[in-house]
Amino acid sequence: MTSPATTRVFFAGGGTGGHLYPGLAIARALVKQAPHIEPHFIGARRGIERDVLPTTEFAYTLLDLHPLYRQTPWKNLLTGVGAFGAWRAITKLAAPNAPRAVIGTGGYAAGVALAWARAHGVPTMLHEPDSHPGLTTRAFAKGARTVFLGFPEAATRLAVGANTQVLPLGCPIEPPPTTSRSRAEARRLWGLPDDAFVVLVVGGSQGARALNDVVGAWTQQGLPGGVAVIWATGKQQAAAYLGHESDMVRVRPYLAPIAEAYAAADLAVTRAGAMTIAELCAWGIPSLLVPLPSAAQDHQTHNAQATQASGAARYVPQRDFTVETLDAAVRSLRDDPATRNTMHTAALQRARPAAAADIARSVIMTLGM
Structure with a gap:
């Protein structure tokens, strides 16, 4: 009672x-x-x-x-x-x-x-x-x-x-810890080089087949120099992609907790759910946002467009998300720390941890x- x-x-x-x-x-x-x-x-x-x-x-x-x-x-x-x-x-x-x-x-x-x-x-x-x-x-x-x-x-x-x-x-x-690991320390936990350019790929707990297929093909064709990937495939799709693990690729069904992956990341490739974007902004992580086309009222596209307008992300419609566009975007941001820093700052300005x-x-x- x-x-x-x-x-x-x-x-x-x-x-x-x-x-x-x-x-x-x-x-x-x-x-x-x-x-x-x-x-x-x-x-x-x-x-x-x-x-x-x-x-x-x-x-x-x-x-x-x-x-x-x-x-x-x-x-x-x-x-x-x-x-x-x-x-x-x-x-x-x-x-x-x-x-x-x-x-x-x-x-x-x-x-x-x-x-x-x-x-x-x-x-x-x-x-x-x-x-x-x-x-x-x-x-x-x-x-x-x-x-x-x-x-x-x-x-x-x-x-x-x-x-x-x-x-x-x-x-x-869940806000970032007040004292988080340095990127180098986080990368060591993942067994990745301290100076790698780390791309975090997350499609949600169930995964995102459209993201996984492109990322899988991209990792198999050969990653750009110095690039490493932490890739959460989703529990139901993990079996199809676990074989893509390599010296520079870490494949997991799910990341829980996800803080150690956020701490290691230079760039995130994700869907555009509100909670995901809120976490990326709180951690100050630049992102490529690929909205789920079938989301109710296309709200993920609206989220991605708003975040891009703020300068914190780049919006990529799923129809345009290919191995070629992903590779070009990663190379561009890897080689442009000034733009990454601008996106990082814009993300933190939107953050409400x-x-x-x-x-x-x-x-x-x-x-x-």
Whole structure:
């Protein structure tokens, strides 16, 4: 039973890691700053939260939530039935100790809880990680107490209420350690030369076939002089690429923790998810961003374009990402330390490594908790 002395805050969001992990980081920062706050996560039975939330320290409720089915609209009957059941479940969940606020972190798993909060007079807050706000954020921004942005550019695409705060405080990430290894030390840990030009390739936990195929062909044709690669293929694709390991190539299914790879890297080649970009900026790593073309509302392309406009990255559409373009880009940046330094500085200027703590502080102050 929840103690009446505790202050409950519902977190609603998920479906993907980009909508769940920011909520977890904010919740941990809230508890650290105000131990009387009790986060409770509301998510979907079919999302990533099904696997992640049981491993955390937080209470959670998984509901039969569904997205809007645009391509198969007859399935939206499931969406409606699931929403009705979820509404009743949230009402029951709130009965012994109503939440002080509902914080939505995006995705289809957030909508019903935010709508419930509006109907019951519970303040709502939103975190939008991407430069192009998602459907949930756009739908609920006008009545929110605060909208926290990962990309400041998202503000131009939002209609908010007269009393809504819009705060570009960044994406909550694990910040770089205050005392990190030097690049040379990090490279020794990887068994790479101190003076190598290290390219970090990451396609996400599941990997990115389009990136892996190009990087695989590139490493087999022969890397440019002095170039080394740390390459995370994704767990499901690792078997096809582990044979590419060599004196200057390190192949891993997954990098966890990833800090030692970041510490060694001169350049990153990645997708353009908001959390990935936030981490690269926090570490000051120049990047080649290759957005996932099928991402919802093409939000990764918007993220990549915004980051390129800031000077921190180069945007490469997947259709243009070839062995030739990758090789040319790596050679160009290897031989141009001035440009790399400019990109490094631009990345650090966009970085918000303390985003989780800053957002938590704002939540506590705004709600008087």
